[in-house]
Amino acid sequence: MPNRPIRTIIQNQRVHTVPTNASVRTAAHIMKENKISSVMVVDGDRLAGIFTERDALFRVLAGGLDPDRTTMAQVMTSDPITTTADRPLVHALHLMQEGGFRHIPVVDRGRPAGMVSMRDAMGIELARFERELSEKQAIAEILA
Known part of the structure; x- marks a missing residue:
């Protein structure tokens, strides 16, 4: 399934954004x-x-910054690597x-369209694994 298009992962996502002048506390x-x-x-x-x-932990908390006064512009990862919805999951x-x-932002002409995370990428594959494990356990119980 890693060749499925990213579009299938983000299709039901709500895009969560904050402006560059938002505080860390607001984002949190x-x-x-x-x-x-x-x-x-x-x-x-x-x-x-x-x-x-990780930014909140390493850049803000460990850095001793005030989450109410520190803005996204100060602690965000600027110009992150991105992908597009038409690319395969394996690309992300x-x-x-x-x-x-x-995490990798998904963009459409520079505008946020969704986010792919390692956890999202594993969603279908993890669900299939759990289902197979459950089936194997049920068979083992029958045979025991």
Whole structure:
């Protein structure tokens, strides 16, 4: 399934963005409320960066920064590597593995369209694995 188009992963996603002047606390609240581990940072309607849980931990908390006074522009990853919805999932996985990151913004003409994370990428594959494991356990119980 890694050749499925990214479009299938993001088709039901709600795009979560914050402006570059938003505070870290604002972004953290959005991430908590929506149970997501990253937000896209925008300048107008264009992608400017990405802010993740790791940024909050390493750049803000470990850096001793005030989350109410620190803006996204100060701690986001600027100009992140992106992909498009028409690319295969394997392309996004390759970019994440090569770059050593866990999220990749999906853009359409520079505008946020969705986000692919390692967890999202594993969704269908993980569900299939869990289903197969459950079936094997049921068979083992019958044979025992």
